[in-house]
Amino acid sequence: MRPMTITTSMDHMATRTRGFSRRRDVRQVVALWAVLTVLGVVFGLFVPARLMGPPASPTMRGIEDTMTVFSVAAAPVAAVVWAVALYSLLVWRHKGAGPPETDGPALRTSRPAAVLWILLSSVLCVFLLVWGLAEMGSVATAGSRNNPMVVNVTGNQWVWTFDYPDKGGVQSDQLYLPVDQPVVFHVRSKDVIHSFWVVKMGIKVDANPWEVTQTSVVPNKLGTFDIRCAELCGLLHADMETSAHVVSGAGFTQWLQAHGGHA
Amino acid sequence: MDARRTLTGGALTVLGGALVVTLTGIVLHRDGAEAAALSATVKGTAATSRGVLPHAFLKLATYPDSMAGAHGPGGGVHPDWVTYGPTSALKVPAHSLVTITIDQYDGGETITNPYFATVRGTVGGTMTVDGKTLTKTSPDAVGHTFTIHAAPSNQDPLFVSVPLPAVAEDAPVAPNSDYPAPHVVTFSFITGGPGEYVWNCEYPCGDGYYAKFGGAMSSRGYMSGTFTVS
Amino acid sequence: MSSAELASRSGCKRTEVMHDDCRTGKGDTMSEAMVKHGALPTAEGGGGSMRHLNALTAVAGGVALAALGWLISHHFMQTDDPETSDQVVLITLGCWAVGFMAGIGAFAGPFRWLLGNDLTHADEMHLAGKDQGVGRYFRFTTDHKVVGVQYLIVTMVLLAVGGTLAMLMRTNLIVPHSNFLGPQTYNSLVGLHGIIMVIATIIMVTGPFGNFILPIMIGARDMAFPRLNALSLWLLVAAVPVLLSAGFMGGIPTGWSAYAPLADQATPGMDGYLMAIVIFAISSAVAGANITTTVLTMRARGMTWTRTPIFVYGVVASVGLALPALPMFMAAQVELAVDRTMEGQFFIASGGGSPWLYQNLFWLFGHPEVYVIVIPAVVALMELTPVFARKPLYNFNAAVLGIVGIVGLSIMVWAHHMYASGWAPDLNGPFMLTTEMISVPTGVLFLVVIGTIWRGRIWTTVAMMSVYAMLWNFIIGGVTGIYLSDVPADYALHGSMFVTAHFHYTLMGAGLTGAIGALYYWFPKMTGRMLSERVGFVSFWLVQIGFNVTFLGMFAVGLAGQPRRVFTYPHMFATGNFISTIGAYFIGIGMLITLYNVISSWRSGLVAPANPWGGKTLEWAVPNPIPLANFEVLPVVISDAYGYGEGDPQPPHWRADPHSPATPELVPAGAGTTISDTEGSPQ
Numbered sequence A: 001m002r003p004m005t006i007t008t009s010m011d012h013m014a015t016r017t018r019g020f021s022r023r024r025d026v027r028q029v030v031a032l033w034a035v036l037t038v039l040g041v042v043f044g045l046f047v048p049a050r051l052m053g054p055p056a057s058p059t060m061r062g063i064e065d066t067m068t069v070f071s072v073a074a075a076p077v078a079a080v081v082w083a084v085a086l087y088s089l090l091v092w093r094h095k096g097a098g099p100p101e102t103d104g105p106a107l108r109t110s111r112p113a114a115v116l117w118i119l120l121s122s123v124l125c126v127f128l129l130v131w132g133l134a135e136m137g138s139v140a141t142a143g144s145r146n147n148p149m150v151v152n153v154t155g156n157q158w159v160w161t162f163d164y165p166d167k168g169g170v171q172s173d174q175l176y177l178p179v180d181q182p183v184v185f186h187v188r189s190k191d192v193i194h195s196f197w198v199v200k201m202g203i204k205v206d207a208n209p210w211e212v213t214q215t216s217v218v219p220n221k222l223g224t225f226d227i228r229c230a231e232l233c234g235l236l237h238a239d240m241e242t243s244a245h246v247v248s249g250a251g252f253t254q255w256l257q258a259h260g261g262h263a
Numbered sequence B: 001m002d003a004r005r006t007l008t009g010g011a012l013t014v015l016g017g018a019l020v021v022t023l024t025g026i027v028l029h030r031d032g033a034e035a036a037a038l039s040a041t042v043k044g045t046a047a048t049s050r051g052v053l054p055h056a057f058l059k060l061a062t063y064p065d066s067m068a069g070a071h072g073p074g075g076g077v078h079p080d081w082v083t084y085g086p087t088s089a090l091k092v093p094a095h096s097l098v099t100i101t102i103d104q105y106d107g108g109e110t111i112t113n114p115y116f117a118t119v120r121g122t123v124g125g126t127m128t129v130d131g132k133t134l135t136k137t138s139p140d141a142v143g144h145t146f147t148i149h150a151a152p153s154n155q156d157p158l159f160v161s162v163p164l165p166a167v168a169e170d171a172p173v174a175p176n177s178d179y180p181a182p183h184v185v186t187f188s189f190i191t192g193g194p195g196e197y198v199w200n201c202e203y204p205c206g207d208g209y210y211a212k213f214g215g216a217m218s219s220r221g222y223m224s225g226t227f228t229v230s
Numbered sequence C: 001m002s003s004a005e006l007a008s009r010s011g012c013k014r015t016e017v018m019h020d021d022c023r024t025g026k027g028d029t030m031s032e033a034m035v036k037h038g039a040l041p042t043a044e045g046g047g048g049s050m051r052h053l054n055a056l057t058a059v060a061g062g063v064a065l066a067a068l069g070w071l072i073s074h075h076f077m078q079t080d081d082p083e084t085s086d087q088v089v090l091i092t093l094g095c096w097a098v099g100f101m102a103g104i105g106a107f108a109g110p111f112r113w114l115l116g117n118d119l120t121h122a123d124e125m126h127l128a129g130k131d132q133g134v135g136r137y138f139r140f141t142t143d144h145k146v147v148g149v150q151y152l153i154v155t156m157v158l159l160a161v162g163g164t165l166a167m168l169m170r171t172n173l174i175v176p177h178s179n180f181l182g183p184q185t186y187n188s189l190v191g192l193h194g195i196i197m198v199i200a201t202i203i204m205v206t207g208p209f210g211n212f213i214l215p216i217m218i219g220a221r222d223m224a225f226p227r228l229n230a231l232s233l234w235l236l237v238a239a240v241p242v243l244l245s246a247g248f249m250g251g252i253p254t255g256w257s258a259y260a261p262l263a264d265q266a267t268p269g270m271d272g273y274l275m276a277i278v279i280f281a282i283s284s285a286v287a288g289a290n291i292t293t294t295v296l297t298m299r300a301r302g303m304t305w306t307r308t309p310i311f312v313y314g315v316v317a318s319v320g321l322a323l324p325a326l327p328m329f330m331a332a333q334v335e336l337a338v339d340r341t342m343e344g345q346f347f348i349a350s351g352g353g354s355p356w357l358y359q360n361l362f363w364l365f366g367h368p369e370v371y372v373i374v375i376p377a378v379v380a381l382m383e384l385t386p387v388f389a390r391k392p393l394y395n396f397n398a399a400v401l402g403i404v405g406i407v408g409l410s411i412m413v414w415a416h417h418m419y420a421s422g423w424a425p426d427l428n429g430p431f432m433l434t435t436e437m438i439s440v441p442t443g444v445l446f447l448v449v450i451g452t453i454w455r456g457r458i459w460t461t462v463a464m465m466s467v468y469a470m471l472w473n474f475i476i477g478g479v480t481g482i483y484l485s486d487v488p489a490d491y492a493l494h495g496s497m498f499v500t501a502h503f504h505y506t507l508m509g510a511g512l513t514g515a516i517g518a519l520y521y522w523f524p525k526m527t528g529r530m531l532s533e534r535v536g537f538v539s540f541w542l543v544q545i546g547f548n549v550t551f552l553g554m555f556a557v558g559l560a561g562q563p564r565r566v567f568t569y570p571h572m573f574a575t576g577n578f579i580s581t582i583g584a585y586f587i588g589i590g591m592l593i594t595l596y597n598v599i600s601s602w603r604s605g606l607v608a609p610a611n612p613w614g615g616k617t618l619e620w621a622v623p624n625p626i627p628l629a630n631f632e633v634l635p636v637v638i639s640d641a642y643g644y645g646e647g648d649p650q651p652p653h654w655r656a657d658p659h660s661p662a663t664p665e666l667v668p669a670g671a672g673t674t675i676s677d678t679e680g681s682p683q
């Protein structure tokens, strides 16, 4: 067995840590880490959610918040790795041609660093999990409260169609939804697997043959939004898209009546 | 290694690689290219719900095999596949009334999704079949459908779907023709602004052990194509 | 574990002679033959029928049997039913594989054994490729060094084909509605690119380096089962044309994952795909069993588990994980074949089957598979980091536990690919848990690398810079993986270009980058020549910058809502896609320059000293060119190979094994294994 440089006495460890933090390279790495962390946090706060665009449902808002929070939480961790990497390239690099003449310090391990790293990453992991479970709970109940409207969604090789079973069976190739009304989608396929995706509402579920899958949402923004297919379904998968129109309650009733249905 | 040799060698390798990619690209491009587009002919104007618009006409046909489409002499690689003709690449003008006439020569059976047995998105929600005005056909006797759709982002939505009734199985072959007398289906719709759309058939008339959407249904140029509004 | 324990574990008595006999693998290696037939002269003319068999006879055999199979099945089966063309195709492809393997001589050994003509010493030497020059690379050669080089070449060919397809795909996506490739062509390219790259990256480290370097690294004379080694390689070669045939039979419409029931609907191209998977799965099982056995039983005396280099752990983890994973994939494809040819209804819901069954089988393979790819690549970088940082590997124990943790968790996360499938929404929470837990052992691997770099004397060769590239790319791949592990976020991102960008950051940014680093590191040992560092850096920067441009662009359009596997897209995604395509061209140019570097350096690069980097693992202790039996005298290992900076002068960590059978008279000097020496160049 090879020897290890593990020190067991807590005392000793504390002094070592103090000595460690006084070293110049350590302080510089920490400074670099702080800079990178700030950059990462700024990136996390402004970029991912912005790229996803304005949300059209509380579900999507929650998802964009998740992206922001996870990015911010990941920034300091990523910064540790990148700070050490960058610093080692800038300062510890062996300059000149050929191999380095001397070896580096024979540092086999250091228990504080390992313990701290594993502890912090576990805490982060638990945080991600708890956040995710809480969010999952709120998504699951999003549309099913308050007497939701049911919309049947049918995927068919390369066209989506919709019908409204409690509204006189109105059929449509585009989706019309009243704003702020919870809605449950019952999703089916006539052939292969498709995936029903209302991009800006943050919902997606596969359409399977001979199965009914569900997803629900409360659209809270007026406008027209893209519906796409998110599962490769053959030749014209790329063109298997349509629109979701979120309209006022009155507008929705009007639309239903114009298409032979009732409110 | 001297620098000159390295530079020429490296450059040659890159060029060689680029050449391979280009040649493969050309072969695949030729292989997958659609036949020349068929443009609608504009004849006069028509009064519509959106005012007076240019009136454009397209004439298509559907065949039970590929001998008559745009697949070359002998029907091309798959002479036994059903096909639309004369081509699958269609072009129509923007902001116009478009009238399409389809000679439907093929038989058929039950459609998978009855949604497509109803006429959708045409003027008045109707079509004429052999002169009779209809809003739908029996879902159990559909030959093909002509269904236009596409990604609605960045362009006007356009959704038109018309079922083409099946020709009876026992219909006799018409004189001077390889096929029985066709059903003549006519319908009109109004185009919005320019855009790139696709059309395809929604009746499962292809191959494949499952859902009959393989073969002719899954190869562009037979039961699907492009629909350009310009 | 001591070697004594090892020996008894593998059923050998600890007598000196038996001991070594045992270590070189039961009755299957030339070393054993050497012991047995030590008195025999190295007869010319061994090999029997094998003398006449090579890649050409293999192709001839494959084509002949395929033609026969086609004629017979076509005659008896071709009817109007849709299934029959699939039956004919599958029979033809199966016949090709059998004929090819017969033509290369894979069945010659068992056949002779059946007839009672066991191999002679001369036959064994012939099989090992002795005195055959370049020809041995085109034969059923058992020398692990030859197999390693063969794997390297197959990997490069696959990467070139997959890369060509990637360039064409990106070209098609350069502007919306480019009309360069039609939807059918594009969809096929996505799938073929995907599966070709997956196969290439599964083998890219464990194949070339696991076969060539690993046995020397553990102080062995060959693999445990040299003939199985050749078998796995040639099965892989047989599978390549089968896979490519898919492109000529209507392509595959399904992407690399071949989801049913779309795969049930597909043209005969799908049969090419599934047959290739079946053959590849067999090849990989054979290779995995062989490598695992080699490491378990053939490590040098004194190479206890704590003295075994981390690369060995990584390779064993990878092939060990592939052992249960690939059969899942194979089972799924066999069921698909039954569906397609015999109305099996495995995946047809209306017939009582389930598409979700396919997805479960596929991802039971698919998720472990990403670790099969990434672990050996990252661990190869971990192996070379101490060498170029001139420091011991930081926290070896944590590295081992990290690998074990990843392997263990990776088989429990598969359904995170099915969050949005509707299969079992109640399981989404538990799968989110296991998935997020993987970030802990993965984080440990990062700790090991940065701990090793910490205050090192960093020698920035191309190999070492690959470590830095991996640190950058793998962090991005990992963080984006955390988003995807979150169930609601995955509802928004699943099936989008974001996912594509994410897995390229892991598979290419960490995986392929690692393999390239490993190539720069071990090339001198494999070929006796140095790769040009200058050319290497040009390629390195082109690839890494191009890579980040390409896939950052894909992240952007993915977040904005572009689905993956689409042949065209609306104008709203135009900018990101354009940037992505330009980046891809830079990757293409960079990879071609690497190809040039490999070819030119192999032919006329600087002659490599035996240990150009100052590495301490055993492969650096053997001379260039490496003798057929690797070691003149087998080593006994005294400590691990990371003792940088420990003692001045550093004590060697191995010495000659006094019990090693002397081999020099059996392996005449000059019986090297590098291509260069057979071409009569350096030295």
Ligand code: HEM
Pocket (backbone or CB within 6 Å): C163, C166, C167, C169, C170, C190, C191, C193, C194, C195, C197, C198, C201, C254, C255, C256, C257, C497, C500, C504, C507, C508, C512, C550, C563, C564, C565, C566, C584, C587, C588
């Ligand atoms: C030359 C660099 C590469 C470029 C430009 C590139 C580009 C692409 C593109 C454009 C796609 C289609 C994306 C989609 O629609 O989902 C794709 C898919 C894929 N790529 Fe790459 N790729 C490259 C290298 C690699 C490498 C090294 C691997 C190694 C594993 C790989 C594995 C895959 C896989 C598995 C898919 C998924 C295929 C599917 O969706 O069925 N690629 N790649």
Ligand SMILES: [Cu+2]
Pocket (backbone or CB within 6 Å): A193, A194, A195, A229, A230, A231, A232, A233, A234, A237, A238, A240
């Ligand atoms: Cu789709």
Ligand SMILES: [Cu+2]
Pocket (backbone or CB within 6 Å): B082, B143, B144, B145, B201, B202, B203, B204, B205, B223
């Ligand atoms: Cu049709």
Ligand SMILES: [Cu+2]
Pocket (backbone or CB within 6 Å): C366, C367, C413, C414, C416, C417
């Ligand atoms: Cu996974």
